[in-house]
Amino acid sequence: MIRRLFHKPVAVVSLAWIAILIILSVLAPVIAPYGPQDQDLAHALEGPSRAHLLGSGVLGLDVLSRLLYGGRVTLVSTAISVSVYALLGVPAGLLAGYRGGLADKIILRLSEVAYAIPGTIMVLVVLAIRPGDETAAMIAVGALAAPALARVVRSATIALREELYIRAARLAGLRDWLILRRNVLPSVMGTVIVHVAIFATTAIILETGLGFLGVGTRQVTWGEMVAEASHNLGNQPWLLVPSGFVIISLVLAFGLIGDGLRDATAEGYSIRQTSRARGRGNKPARSAKPDRALPNKAAANIPPDPPPTGPETGALLALNGLTITFETNGKPVTVVENVSFTVAPGQMVGIVGESGSGKSVTVAALLGLLRGTGQVSAGTMTFAGQPFDLSQTKALAALRARRIALISQDPMSSLDPCFTIRYQLAEVIKANTPLRGTAVGERVLELLRAVRLPEPELTARSYPHQLSGGMAQRVAIALALAGEPDLILADEPTTALDVTVQAEIMDVLRSLGKAIILVTHDWGLLVDLCEKGIVMYSGQVVEEGSVERIVAQPRHPYTVGLLRSNPYFATAGQPLPAIPGVVLPPGRWPVGCHFAERCSLVRPVCSEARVALTVVRDRPGLTRCLFQDQVAAQAADQAAAMGAALGAALEIGVQGTGQAAGSQP
């Protein structure tokens, strides 16, 4: 942490300045040219001179010497009150937040009492009882402010208390103080540091205030010097400069060092925090070791793939050469590379892939909805005969809702909790269609019936929070239909739902008669809904073709591997044929085949140059593999080897359907 702190110039300068002030103050008796009360009446109220480097005050008291001596008072007082503040506030907050119950109640009540006491008056009372005892006063300051810190620490601790790792530690029978010290304290440390630094600045100002008012210690203080300067502002304005500067600079230094310390504590463990959002957002994971990254290929250098399969003429959507970059550490990193495909009117297309494959980002780019630093660096789209440059997101706005609609993973995110379903649907209808008046209300009910909601009237009157997850997703689909689009993009629309509800949402999507692009990680859903499948891996399309063909005769090693990893095909008791290794994060993709590192069929040639999408030889479709014949042989071998397992799997269906059929008239 210390090492990281020293990489922050502002923090280093602040730290150095505080250190210098401390050293100078400690050494005051040795280095100060005069004593704090040494008078030099001949040179009273003068600016800087050889005799008095920082000038002299009333009675010719040396400003430099008094600053040095005064620093001792201020720094010691600040240290005392900050210590009291932290030593009272942090343990009390940890205890209240972690233990809850009675301890929490007592600490909260005490802190409320402390809040109610006017601090300044309390300090003056302490000084009235013990005149000149600034130590007592500063202890009072720290103690009165501590409840505020305790409350902050308490809230942070409560938030942590239910974290799995804290629960696990408690369950492991670890002692509470151990859990607090090892697990909770490090997490709240950032907050504590910021608050302590802020309080330190307050303490400095308060201490100098006491000196200014003359109610503090009888020794010389910076506050007293400011008071002296203010009395003589007309005679010698310079006098305010040294004391004012030293106070302001110290306050500033404490504030800046607090920020630096907080950042340094957090940096150690938050190297890749964005990766948590992977899969959900369309932000790419940051590479842990960017030094291993290969240079990014410029989109222009990528040779074109053959034209995608499918109906070339009359395609509803033809995507061509989509390349997307995100900025990571100031450098553009490619997350989607040269993706092309077509969608025919009414066609159901599925993009299947794991997190980091770029499937969600691809779909977001079609609507011009890339988040964060995401940018389309190349790519065009023809939609219903109209050309679009996907990097020009403004033009795409006209397509949204009216031509292309989006259904997201979380239906609640597309519904406003403050308005009824009827109101929200009506808004979209009015914005996108010529319908007005009672026709809008009728259309609302029609849409709710189209998504097979059992009681459209009742649903229309409901607010989003009154709906279950499956119903909310149906409403979200109705919202998507409201603009009468030709194409629906469904990005993992059922991931948050139970399987029985998921199956019915799929039924709804199937019944719409619209072209759909389904983004999913679930082969079962792809098979259930789509005719055409696109398999993505590490930002590239690796296989494309009819879903039936891809599943029965995969022609890319990744497709083979991913299908086999599915426990559905496995024999119970046998290990699953898992794909070894991990998905490489964007920025670490090799020049050659992106899957090479994990592929069992890999040859040196795979890593030499970019592998192009080529036509599958023995069936319609495209694959990005140099050895598709070997893949075909491997897939056939495995199909044979898995014959028994598959037979068993099929038996489920036969028996399941058999019985269900038996229950049918």
Added chain:
Amino acid sequence: MSAPLMAAEDLAVVYRRPGQRTVTAVDGVSLAINRGQTLGLVGESGSGKTTIGSVMLGLIQPDQGRVLLDGEPAAWRSRAQRAVMARRIQAVFQDPFGSMNPVRKIGQTMSEVPRYNLHLKPSAIAERIERALADVGMASDVLDRYPAQFSGGQLQRLAIARALVVEPEFMVCDEAVSSLDLSVQAQVINLLASLAVSRGLAYLFISHDLTVVRHLSHEIAVLYAGQIVEQGPASAVATNPRHPYTKALVLAAPVPQPAEQRARREARLRLAAPSARGQTGLADQMGQVSLADSRPLASRTPSSGCRWAPRCRLVRPVCRSERPVLSSRRPGWKVACHFDTEAGLAPDLGEST
């Protein structure tokens, strides 16, 4: 016969929230898991599966029933009791990011329990950590890194390694592979399966995914609205379910085989075929129960009779009045349905609905 390693007897957990109806999240659930065996617990959200796992871990005190470890009542009341239990029972949770403290290095987190609970010497701790890391296939250079430097799959392996360091006999895996990508999920499933063999570990494997549960488990218990509706040998329950709910669950899970998926879809639609209810499907009938109601499943189901009845195509008057008992018509295979006969569900039931 000796007592099972881990058992739950007649568990009930009631959630009481001020101003709301009390919810019986778990209702009369009994389970038993032998050494080296895996029990899969399947159910949809709100079925109470996570609550049962929490009871077995001592995170929740049951309102009724008890947990037995080696035939002795398990207790987590005092810290000393918890420390003893933690040496034998460990857990792996769904969110690998949440189960590792983000501000502590992996090594610090992994050595915590061996050091402060087992009071092992540093050399013994290092040995155990090394063995656990080898078991999960991670290099020992991970110890000096923070959780944020790993992918979800790697972190889940480390979470398993942390549990292994304690050398437990029993592990609760609550959706332990659900957040992982398919290729990584397969790796972790293999890892768990091999540990069961090499270390003789017993698992309570909780998941919504019947396919995954079937692959890993010896026995499966299917949970609906806090009650076990079917329990039996894994392959039997998964391939030839007898309870209508299990059947619905099996048919609703999409499979990557076009012909089979088509057959399942058709069977599902037939099973849920609307008769007098217009075009509403299975979950929509549920929807009618749940409309304007986002409370947990258990609170939306009838308190008398079969809890699945409102969604069941085969429902008869007796289903609404009498709660079916989980009973065994075949050895080791229990079903809670009034119409579970030796021949399966009575075939004529479908016609008159």
